Amino acid sequence: MQTSTPKSSMMIKNQLKIKKFYKKLESKQVIAISGGQDSIYLLNLIEHFQDQYQNKKNKEHTSYIYIDHQWRKDSYKQTIHIINYIRSIKRKIYVYQLPQNLLSEKLCRIYRYHLFTKHAIQYSNKFIVTGHNETDKVETFLNNFFRGSGLQGTTSLVAKSKITQNIYLLRPLLHLKRSYIYWACKKFYLPIWSDNTNYKYKFERNRTRCELIPYLKKYFHRNIESSINLLLKNCYRDNEYIRQSTIKLYLTIKHPRYIAINHKKFRKQNFTLQLKIMQVFCIYNLNFNPKQNEMVKILIDINTNTIYKYFKIALEDLQMNISQKWIYITLQI
Structure with a gap:
């Protein structure tokens, strides 16, 4: 048989x-x-x-x-x-x-x-x-990890x-x-x-594939690809939870008619959720994704301004306005 x-x-x-x-x-x-x-x-x-x-x-x-x-x-x-x-x-x-x-x-x-x-x-x-x-997924994870990407990347x-x-x-x-x-x-x-371009080490992915992963297998964990794949599955679930929570919160705090979000409710959220909400706000309404380091600076200004006075923050060719109740966008004049 x-x-x-x-x-x-x-x-x-x-x-x-x-x-x-x-x-x-x-x-x-x-x-x-x-x-x-x-x-x-x-x-x-x-x-x-x-x-x-x-x-x-x-x-x-x-x-x-x-x-x-x-x-x-x-x-x-x-x-x-x-x-x-x-x-x-x-x-x-x-x-x-x-x-x-x-x-x-x-x-x-x-x-x-x-x-x-x-x-x-x-x-x-x-x-x-x-x-x-699956091996491409592991290589993509390692390359994005070295670039400092978050869960989504x-x-x-x-x-x-x-x-x-x-x-x-x-x-x-x-x-x-x-x-x-x-x-x-x-x-x-x-x-x-x-x-033969798959064997040229001037490309970052080839170095990851031909040098880094074999090295990790030999000196750290022989099943490193399976371990990373399991990690990615867990990260994907966490990322999906954050994504869905972000959308729910954005729909809760956005203005019913105008392009604005509630300032007081926004400040009560976790900093990571604030960052995600602001990204959704800019992508959905303005069709652009602001740089993360710029957005972090803006969020720090929003959270540290305890007086709730009206102030403005430059954002590329736009202007973010923060009043006592609303955060909204206007064109710079």
Whole structure:
């Protein structure tokens, strides 16, 4: 009698999880691919489920998008390889190129998601699907942690997030480790394109992936990725509690007609909640997110002014006015 290996059993469990995710995709979707193991594995899973359920509607609604960063000399060959592979399975693919002088990881990420969103709006796609995995989530946490991000920044990589009113970003592989995806790609002989920029240490994420995480595994905790993932789950729950509490408090203390919040009720809240409420106030009403260090200074001024006299605080091209009862915004004249 043939017994299944641990990874084969894991593969069945993972397919069941992704199958539940796939059945929910009834609207138009665009799959972001790069030619690497994560995106090619995701592509083959989606195509496998479409063939298995013979879902012609989903086949017509599924397309692929590829962003060429032009970082390497062979980027053109990689683009042709991906186009040929997508054509072999008779799907649509859209290719975009970033400027050659765009070498910053942060700028490339901003450009990339801007193109994804713009493309989804233009072609009426409801879902943008990416191949981020559990290891990516750990790397993102470490990078954001070193930058001093709070709970919201360190838990930003989630399975489903809302980009616009009608567009969602989905990451169905977020529960899978990169080592498992690599094993599955080898098992099924998937046509992975090896990207040598993943081994260049001038990029921060590569140093985290190739140096920091192996070092932590060897000298601190062999299951460091699982431990960080558990930490992220707890942080995500805490962040959700703070987010929901912030929204409830903001709706309670905001003015029923004007762009203002109740000064006295605002001062009674915890400092963290005050900061979150002010961010919601500025984003919702003014469509901008003030810098945290500037907002902290403003909150200190608000909390230390015990006389409740009328005073003003400059905030970019706007002016925050604090009276005895209300905090409100006016344009600087």
